[in-house]
């Protein structure tokens with residue numbers, strides 16, 4: 001049973017043409033001139049209970065806009081959306097009780113109050129019984145290491161501390177759904193690691209359904225089984241991480257450590273085989289990119305070792321980051337005439 | 338009633354947050370008092386010249402002014418945050434009100450209290466009691482109840498206009514100028530017996546903009562001056578209800594317009 005069903009979601013932003021001058025505001029009021037920006041353009045997907053989905057795409061792809069529709073902040077221009085049986089923007093308060101939201105770019109906490117006050121208010125707002133509140137507070141304080149700054153006003157927290165506070169606030173009432181829009185942006189390596197293990201634990205222990213946007217593909221590789229990749233408001237790919245690689249980067253790389261034969265290194269031309277190209281070369285080390293459908297790995301290895309002496313061999317899969325970089329580059333090329 | 342408890346907690350938190358800036362807090366209250374004293378002083382100067390305006394004596398005018406001021410304070414103290422509507426909508430700060438399980442208007446009300454406007458309230462109440470003695474208001478229990486209802490109704494009427502106007506923010510982003518205009522109009526005209534204006538103007542300030550229901554009509558009732566009104570006394574008696582109707586309508590419009598909220602790009 002899907003917990004989220006999005007069907008042909010479209011969101012257009014209307015940008016009023018603005019007028020300057022003392023009465024500019026009034027003129028804007030009465031002159032209906034708009035430019036329209038289609039940020040989300042027919043997005044459909046379903047998410048099952050307990051899934052942890054990475055929602056990816058380049059800057060301006062429409063990720064945050066989708067999240068805002070899921071949370072009920074934005075009303076779509078057209079299309080249908082159902083979250084746990086509710087249309088978010090029509091039953092906003094009910095929907096709010098069931099979701100946790102973290103925007104990496106903007107804190108939802110009370111800026112001028114100590115973190116603990118924010119958490120207490122969240123407990124009240126979401127009607128968390130006192131006993132459960134205590135238990136969750138203790139648990140998240142420990143898991144996220146909040147103890148040292150619970151009494152510090154939020155505006156004085158560092159980015160990473162604030163983000164942990166935001167995450168605790170979003171999980172305090174144990175919502176079945178969690179939307180995380182760039183929860184690791186600007187965090188150092190350790191903080192990211194801690195954030196990731198927290199997200200993974202919440203997903204595993206509570207069965208929380210999570211949708212995560214991020215530009216750090218290590219987040220995705222560590223956390224998500226499934227990704228939805230969007231670009232210019234359209235879904236480009238929806239499926240397991242592994243299949244994205246197969247679809248957009250069907251190649252493998254054979255890393256070959258050559259042995260100089262009488263002081264001479266063999267030239268690149270030596271590897272001129274069908275379905276093979278030299279992707280990179282660093283002296284005696286060569287990265288051969290090959291298509292396993294055209295030339296299976298054992299055959300390639302046999303051919304290479306027959307042509308020159310080799311001291312080491314390794315087959316590597318493309319990294320997600322590399323794949324995504326490739327997709328972005330392709331798109332750039334398509335966009336520039 | 339759980340909602341009332343939550344609102345109470347949020348309001349307390351807002352006060353605590355404001356206390357973080359203690360100096361600002363005190364200066365705010367002081368500025369509020371100074372502002373109201375000068376406001377009333379202006380009217381005082383005019384009054385001491387003419388001794389009466391539109392047949393209303395000094396005491397009666399002071400009573401009318403006190404009514405308006407108290408009602409004004411009653412709406413401004415809780416709705417201070419409305420002033421930031423343009424900013425909240427433009428910068429996407431409004432997001433947070435939409436992802437919490439409480440009516441967004443209740444969150445706005447409880448997210449800041451304008452303590453400086455307590456000056457309006459105190460000034461208004463003091464003026465009201467002093468002036469009612471001078472103007473010889475007959476305080477029967479019914480009149481007292483009517484006074485309380487009318488103050489609330491007046492606050493609701495003024496709040497309604499501001500909320501209706503703030504609703505435009507969702508679509509047009511800047512409405513601060515318009516709201517300032519309304520506030521200014523209430524300040525300028527609200528403290529006078531409206532009969533000194535032309536018939537068209539009176540009609541406008543009664544039926545298009547409910548300013549007459551804030552102070553003029555109720556004051557006429559309490560001072561026994563309903564005979565001079567251009568509307569039936571029944572309308573004047575129902576002033577609190579008119580405020581309530583305006584308020585409910587404005588809140589509805591505001592909620593409905595919030596569907597046009599576009600958030601911000603980041």
Ligand SMILES: Nc1ncnc2c1ncn2[C@@H]1O[C@H](COP(=O)(O)OP(=O)(O)OP(=O)(O)O)[C@@H](O)[C@H]1O
Nearest residue numbers: 013039058059060061062063064065599600601602
């Ligand atoms: N409130 C808004 N008003 C006008 N345009 C907007 C608004 N929000 C987003 N947009 C536009 O819609 C498009 C999608 O924006 P969105 O924020 O969804 O992108 P994103 O995928 O989250 O990007 P990023 O990775 O940079 O966060 C962008 O072109 C953006 O300029």
Ligand SMILES: [Mg+2]
Nearest residue numbers: 063064065181
């Ligand atoms: Mg974004």
